[in-house]
Amino acid sequence: MQGKAESIEFIADGSCNGMNCGDFLRRCGVSRRLITKLKRVPMGLTRNGELIRTIDIVHTGDVVTLKNVDESLLEPNELLSVPIAYEDENLIIFNKPSGMPVHPSIKHQGDTLGNCFSAMYPQLTFRPINRLDKDTSGLCAVAKNAHSANFYGGKIDKVYYAVTEGKPIPDRKFNGIEWTDTDSCYRINAPIGRAGESIIRREVRSDGQYAVTNYTIIKGTDEHSLVRVSLETGRTHQIRVHFSSVGHPLAGDDFYGGSLEHCKVQALHCGEMHFPSLKGGEMIKVSCPLRRDMADLVGL
16 A cells, blocks of 8 residues: 655754754654654655754754655554544544454454554554553554654553452462562562463463563452552563463453353453653543443442
8 A cells, every 4th residue: 555644743942942953853752763764755854844954953933844654554444433532643542342453463354443543544554552452452552653653652551450250369379479469469470471382372481571460459259359450561461361370360361261151251451541741741641441341240
């Protein structure tokens, strides 16, 4: 598909007067990699509509425009509709439903969050900042341009909610797993790696990658517990693997030992995001309600 151009503008204020363009852009948070790439794009970097070099000087009021040509636009599907939890000129955060993949795959063509985004913004490339499994619901952030994708990478803190089977309180029988309790906040520290030759399945194993999951129990019964989870690391299937490894798999997660009796898909939901405004200063918090099937499991 023919690539389409997108652009983002920066206006130099008095504090940037006399600064060279390269330093000005880096002060705005633009990566060196993107600046280098723009040098190869016709009219990729302009000042007040005219081509500019990174060594050229910007003055108060100058409008510096970055144009990036993208080659990987997804086919739009206008029949898809996904709730929006937050949106500004640089970022959109969807409340992704369970059952919807983020990216197209062999089994999913045209029914993904990417296809929905492309229908909303046919001129933009789909740049998800965080990725959720198909059956994991909740907040999924998508950058609207290359600059915001670079800025927000690693800057969005996420809070997940999960419903486990039973009440996941530390038990000494799980040898080799650091499972500590500090002010009612539990910490699972257990390395995660591939399970055997599987491409998809993960497991706790001594030669795996460092992985830490922190959680608190919000409401617990003998049958199910709602937990609030924050991650120190972001390993594939980390939450699902860690809770399964300590004998409390997520409800509905039969891939890792959970039961389908009360929930038909994994009870995992990205419910909160915290991140700085790209414009500076302000911290933004975005949240979305817990899935109904998860709330029902714990009587909420």
